[in-house]
Structure formats: C-alpha cells, structure tokens
Amino acid sequence: MDYSSPLTEAIFYILLAVRAPNHGYGIIQDVNEMTGGRVVLGPGTLYGAINTMLSKGWICLFSEDKESRKKKEYLLTKIGREIFEKEVKRLNELVENAKKMD
Amino acid sequence: MLKFKLYYDKDAEEVWLREMSLKGWGLKKFFLGFYTFEPCEPGEYNYQIDLLDNWSGNKSDYVAFMEDLGVEVIEQWWRWVYLRKKAAAGPFEMYTDAESKIILYRKIINFFKIFLVIEAICFFMELTATIRTGNFVFGIFTVLLGAISFAILTVVWKCKWKIEQLRNEESRVS
Numbered sequence: 424m425d426y427s428s429p430l431t432e433a434i435f436y437i438l439l440a441v442r443a444p445n446h447g448y449g450i451i452q453d454v455n456e457m458t459g460g461r462v463v464l465g466p467g468t469l470y471g472a473i474n475t476m477l478s479k480g481w482i483c484l485f486s487e488d489k490e491s492r493k494k495k496e497y498l499l500t501k502i503g504r505e506i507f508e509k510e511v512k513r514l515n516e517l518v519e520n521a522k523k524m525d
Numbered sequence: 526m527l528k529f530k531l532y533y534d535k536d537a538e539e540v541w542l543r544e545m546s547l548k549g550w551g552l553k554k555f556f557l558g559f560y561t562f563e564p565c566e567p568g569e570y571n572y573q574i575d576l577l578d579n580w581s582g583n584k585s586d587y588v589a590f591m592e593d594l595g596v597e598v599i600e601q602w603w604r605w606v607y608l609r610k611k612a613a614a615g616p617f618e619m620y621t622d623a624e625s626k627i628i629l630y631r632k633i634i635n636f637f638k639i640f641l642v643i644e645a646i647c648f649f650m651e652l653t654a655t656i657r658t659g660n661f662v663f664g665i666f667t668v669l670l671g672a673i674s675f676a677i678l679t680v681v682w683k684c685k686w687k688i689e690q691l692r693n694e695e696s697r698v699s
Contacts, residue, residue: 431624447593466594466608467575467619470587471628494593 430510432462437472437482438507444485444496447473473497481506526550526562533680535574535605535633542572542607555600555607570609571617576632577604604636623691630684630691637677637684644674 430438440453451464464472476482481503485496499507532538542552551565552572573596577587587606588598595614600607610617620626648670655663 431622433622433624447590451594463618463621465618465621465625466591466596467573467629468621468625469594470590471625495590 429513430506433464433468433472434476435507435510436462437464437469437476438499438503441482441497441499441503444498446494446496448494450497476503528560528562529558530560531558533637533676534683535576539572539574546570546572546612552599552607552609555602557602568612571612573608573610573617573619575606575608575619576629576636577601577606578632579604623695627688627691630688634681634684637680641674641677641681644670644677648674 436454436457437450439457440450445453447466447469451469454462454464473482477484477497479502480500482497483500485498530541532541545552545562546565547568549564549567550562551570552560553563554561577584584601591598591608596608596610596617598606599609608619620629648667651663651667651670654660655667
C-alpha cells in the first residue's frame with residue numbers, strides 16, 4: 424500500500440516513535456502515551472507498517488538481540504525524516520488556514 | 526475436546542473461539558476444520574486469526590515480533606495463523622485502523638479468489654459429466670462443489686462489503 428502524503432496516523436506516530444531506536448512494544452507504548460490512549464496500534468497493524476516502511480527505506484533495523492532473537496530495534500532514516508517533515512509542513516498549513524475560522 | 530467446523534469467515538471464527546474460551550475451552554490445535562481444545566480459565570484468552578503474506582515467508586520473524594507483544598502464535602495452517610493473548614493483558618485486536626484492515630481483507634479476497642476459480646472449474650466439469658452421463662454420483666459432487674463455490678463467493682462478497690464500510694468510515698473522518 425502506498426503510504427505517501429497524507430500519512431496515516433499510525434505511520435505518522437510510528438515515525439515519531441523511532442526518532443530514537445525503539446522496538447515493537449516500545450513503539451506501541453510511546454504512541455499510546457503521546458496520544459493519551461487515543462491511537463492504539465494493533466500488533467498486525469504495527470507489523471505491516473514496519474515492514475512497509477523498512478522496504479521503503481523510511482526506517483531501518485538498528486539492532487537485533489541475537490541471544491533472545493527478540494526485540495529488533497528500528498530507527499528513523501534520512502528519507503523517513505524527510506517524509507515526516509513534509510507531512511508536518513502540510514499539517515501546519517492546515518492549522519494556519521484553520522485560524523481563518525475566527 | 527475435538528470439534529469439527531468449517532469456517533469461511535474468520536471474523537465469525539474469532540467470535541466462536543472467544544465463546545469457547547468463555548466456556549473454559551482454549552484452542553490448542555487446528556487442522557482441516559478439526560479444532561482441538563484444552564481446558565482453560567473461562568475467558569482466559571482472546572483470539573485473532575491472521576493471514577500471512579506468503580506460504581513460508583519470514584515466519585520466525587513474525588512469531589518473535591508477536592511474542593514480544595504478548596501475543597502467542599498457537600497454530601499455523603497454510604498461510605493462516607491462530608493467535609491468542611491473555612485477556613488479563615489487555616484488549617486484543619490485530620488490526621486497529623481502517624487502512625490495515627482494508628489491506629487484510631484484500632489479502633483474504635485474493636487468497637479465496639484462487640480457490641473460487643478452481644472450485645468453479647471443477648463444478649462445471651462435474652455438471653457437464655452429470656448432464657452427459659446422468660449418473661447420480663456426479664450429481665452429488667456437482668451439488669457439493671456448487672455449495673463450496675457459493676460459500677467462497679459469499680466470503681469474497683462479505684470482504685468486499687467490509688472494505689466498502691471501512692472506506693466510508695475513512696472518508697468520514699479525514
């Protein structure tokens with residue numbers, strides 16, 4: 424699926440959550456906290472989004488704990504950051520224009 | 526306990542597995558419509574069914590990822606996987622937004638489409654055999670294959686309907 428602009432909320436928040444190395448469980452918790460429990464990422468949604476973003480080069484594999492074979496950590500890439508910033512610009516435009524309502 | 530059931534609709538199957546769990550029976554194994562249950566605390570687990578992208582794929586990666594999130598892969602049958610999570614560990618829904626749900630239903634449609642084509646071909650072959658020979662054995666198979674084809678067709682329709690509903694939901698919020 425094409426996740427180009429506008430980004431889905433899930434993609435937007437996952438990108439934000441991997442600005443520092445983060446693993447699956449950490450991403451879900453961070454997104455949950457950031458949105459006050461509004462955006463909940465299901466395991467399947469997260470798994471699909473991570474794989475799509477890995478193949479697009481928006482995020483990369485940061486580390487893999489070989490011993491437990493668990494807890495892969497993911498990190499935002501330069502492309503990912505550009506995509507995110509482009510989206511923020513679009514959102515800012517929305518907010519700026521929204522002010523005309525008053 | 527062993528039960529035999531044929532499900533074409535994974536959403537309905539999930540509901541049934543939850544009901545069984547509430548009655549104190551947790552799914553242990555699945556093969557060709559045969560469900561093996563073992564006793565569990567009533568309501569101990571919630572169940573979800575997922576469809577993997579390909580046959581073999583990177584299954585260990587998937588299993589490890591899910592385990593890290595407190596989700597246990599109980600059984601894999603072909604591309605289908607049965608997952609469970611302790612109810613005490615919070616709600617369990619594999620797909621939480623419209624986009625990823627649509628991707629899943631599209632995957633299911635594509636999965637069943639192949640079978641629909643095969644079943645339909647067999648159905649017409651049996652039908653012509655029945656008409657040509659008048660043999661009632663062919664007739665029985667014709668009815669059987671027709672019923673299976675229709676069941677698969679229903680699933681495809683249902684998935685299409687669900688995608689349509691999700692699209693409407695999406696356009697309302699964005």
